Amino acid sequence: MTYSEAIDYLYAQLPVFHRVGAKAIKPGLDNVIKLCDYLGNPQEKFRSIHIAGTNGKGSSSHMLAAVLQSAGYKTGLYTSPHLKSFTERIRIDGFPVPEEEVADFVVQHRAFIEDLKPSFFEVTVGMAFDYFARQNVDIAVVEVGLGGRLDSTNIITPLVSLITNIGWDHSDILGDSLEQIAFEKAGIIKPGVPVVVSEYDPETQAVFRKRAEECGSQLLFGSDLFVVNNFGVSEKGREISVETLTENSLALTLGLLGTYQLKNIAGVLGVLNVLTGLYSHSGSSFEKLRISPDAVEDGLANVVGLTGLKGRWQFLQRNPTVICDTGHNEPGIRNVMESLQTVTYQQLHVVVGFVNDKDLSRVIRLFPKEARYYFCQPDIPRALDADVLAEEFRLHGLVGEIVKEVNLALETALSRAQPEDCILVTGSTYVVAELNQL
Missing domain, CATH: 3.40.1190.10 (Mur-like, catalytic domain)
Structure with a gap:
């Protein structure tokens, strides 16, 4: 075997x-x-x-x-x-x-x-x-x-x-x-x-x-x-x-x-x-x-x-800055947003996906309204469908594009971002795990 x-x-x-x-x-x-x-x-x-x-x-x-x-x-x-x-x-x-x-x-x-x-x-x-x-x-x-x-x-x-x-x-x-x-x-x-x-x-x-x-x-x-x-x-x-x-x-x-x-x-x-x-x-x-x-x-x-630790506030590239973090629950996302305050950028882009058993009501309110969002889903049975996720975010006044595949979502964010921008990839450990750049 x-x-x-x-x-x-x-x-x-x-x-x-x-x-x-x-x-x-x-x-x-x-x-x-x-x-x-x-x-x-x-x-x-x-x-x-x-x-x-x-x-x-x-x-x-x-x-x-x-x-x-x-x-x-x-x-x-x-x-x-x-x-x-x-x-x-x-x-x-x-x-x-x-x-x-x-x-x-x-x-x-x-x-x-x-x-x-x-x-x-x-x-x-x-x-x-x-x-x-x-x-x-x-x-x-x-x-x-x-x-x-x-x-x-x-x-x-x-x-x-x-x-x-x-x-x-x-x-x-x-x-x-x-x-x-x-x-x-x-x-x-x-x-x-x-x-x-x-x-x-x-x-x-x-x-x-x-x-x-x-x-x-x-x-x-x-x-x-x-x-x-x-x-x-x-x-x-x-x-x-x-x-x-x-x-x-x-x-x-x-x-x-x-x-x-x-x-x-x-x-x-x-x-x-x-x-x-x-x-x-x-x-x-x-x-x-x-x-x-x-x-x-x-x-x-x-x-x-x-x-060999990966995925904890990890910088993947610069110009634009790309950061990934496996913060996947309310305290984790809260910590991610606190760390984000230490980063200087012109525009924030967020590639985000979750699994389907998270209490999103506690989490979505922590995301900034001024960011541009790219909704994706990890390739596992537990994944929350990106269409459902986008609707949940929309109900909280947060809108963006639906790009279901994780790496394609990041590529889309990179195509929209300027060199002085920041792209954050987060929401689920399994989203971060699928990144080719990791």
Whole structure:
């Protein structure tokens, strides 16, 4: 079986969330527990960090992995979804899992998979944990797929957990209030395992405090630990300084340019301080990691090259400026629009498409009225038809052209734009994933 045949088999045999949505989810952890037990419980053979959140969990995962790599640790990284290739989901020291490893896993375990009938995501989690264990990683950074409490990744016991933020997304699955969504995310908090929450939010903080208290876990809010000052973007990246509770100031360059990374960095630094023992807690005990200030600086500045992260406020070209971002829900789009305020342009063009299970009423109001719009749709079954999207935008006073194919929509925007204009491609991760320029 070739790699292509293996991927086709997984897509054909197993329910895939990015294609069919919520019906791909198999509630509970029974399947992934059975799968990993069959594989010899690989998740118990390496140290890990577990990351949940509505937005920022992917960026935070990559930043942590980059710093750990810079510190000399053999680092696994599990994220989802992928943009271009399935192999992006499973990395060691930035290198995607070899295609032959994917094919071999499917061939070797095909009979068990067909008997168990897990979801696509459950198989992917088992594959990642098996690969990390066999490759003897020192530590793995594991991003939650959706929610936390019932997510397939939630069978690990990490050194520390990170919850980036709580916002409106997947409310049909996670709950129709921020407190309910926070409850699902808080499900990754394990007994005696420290947890860092990147942003303090008065609406949800009590949920985290209650869960941490029940688990006897140290709870830290990154935004209470650090004051982050933004000095803008230089040729090297976004320049910031971070003030700590001890009034020390650390100058850093972030390789990820979006202004929303200023919120994520507090959580990332909080986790690193837990790992190095700066925030010690009697309820947790593990061998502290050696992570020098130089490793922190190098990892954060070179995160894109070290881990291969794409699609987060990524500049694709200049004259005109073309930026893509995978902000795909209300807090994500809000962050995108905040970052857009740092860009100088004459006219804004927006190439936009969504999947069909998003609450557009919360999102459309965030888009600027003065922009020119190009409505498209990703080539997946879950895509929201561009005609429907255009009508939804029109009802909010936002009009534009319907160009259904993503790259043709960008080409159309480029043909309309002047050199001093800006083109933003956003709305869905899957729209960004189809860009030929990515």
